[in-house]
Amino acid sequence: MLWFFCANTPLEDGETTVCDGRQFFHEISSSTKELFNKKKLKFTVSIFKDEWQKKYQTNNLNTLEEICQNNNTHLTVNDEQSILIEYICPTIIPSRCGKYQVFINSLLPTKQLSSKILKFEDDSEIPEDVVSELNEIAEKITTEISWQKGDILIIDNTRILYGRRGFTDDQRDIYIRLCSPAFSF
Template sequence: MKENAQFYTQPLSKTIGQQIINVNNSSILELSKESIVNLFRAQGLLLFRGFEADVETFTKFSNELSTNFMDYTGGVFKRKVINGNSTLLSVNDFKDKVKLHGEMYYQKNIPLMLWFFCANPASQDGATIVCDGKLFFDELSDILKDLFSRKKLKYCGHLERDAWRKRYKTDELDVVKQTCKSNDTHLQINEDESIDVYYICPAIHPNRTGEAMIFINSLLPAMAISTDLVSFDDGTNIDDTIMSELNEIAEKITVEINWQKGDILMIDNTRIMHGRRAFVNDKRDIYIRLCSPAFFY
């Protein structure tokens, strides 16, 4: 453990992240923002533990380091608004596992940074899982590296009227048109007012400096839900051999975060993929905020 400005840190794992540990009974709001930013730039994932934060403190702390908060318009999961704040959302509306993914990579406008807050951990299971997208890319076979350099992913969806009203938070198809246009998403409106959408993007992306490639996308959970949701951009299927290799890599490099009450997690959504293990009880209460960093990154 080493001293770093106003806090102590220790590795979250051998491959990813740092924990910022409260050993001086400090408030998280008193921590050196400059030190946090520098550590985040280097690590891409920070876990703040032992600060006894509540929802109000979490909101204030994340406000100080973030900008451009999003309300999850266009998001595929159902998420409940917390305390009337449309940028503070629950992630517990179902209990199944969620495979590793980048947040909202099925559209153009993604949150560059994510915050998670543990209001209450599950009594068992329900760990959040994370991995470094650079390490994931490095683990790919040469065949898959070449394949993903040549072919992009095509995310597809069919939404009945009630479904698109919930996803896009509107009753107006003109608003849906504008949202899809801003996200480079192809939209088809059907006679019954259902819609079909698709979005094409790479599975791999260069990092901020352009010196390395990152495997980050929404492929794994989309394929787990239905093989109809994603294909290659040329229309060819993503076969079982490809998915087997990807799932094997995911399990090999996954790191689990077993929540403690008051934990805060800060994630670079251009580099770090996340997901979760399944859980069975109703006590798990984890919140998320989607945003951009309020600092040069």
């Protein structure tokens, strides 16, 4: 579960966006569903030594290896102790209750912000027409949350895709926490 808390609203814009992964799956064309059933996504990131030490709050390679293993991430350590991290995941997963399929992943924001790190598991490119289809679906079914100070939003991180609209001021202050629910679905 993800918890959002609005400590301060932005002066304008900065809405949080949410999109139901179950509904998203139903909107995807049959050919794209077939492609996603055949191919998993692969996120590949190179990180310099000082950057990974700061990010993972350790300078111990054994600790880093344990972190990667616990997160199903493949780690390659280079001679100068820079690292290469590869994370492979499906684009479509069974829901938490197993009764339906859900489109849930970071494909769209990654393609927008850092497209070089994302390909299919076999290193083939994700076709632009597929990315366009997904963007059209996302825009069609996304809901925007306009924050009021003190608002709380809780979402199921295994079903709901989320993001935010851009903003220019430094007033927006939204706290986000990830937790495991203490109840069953």
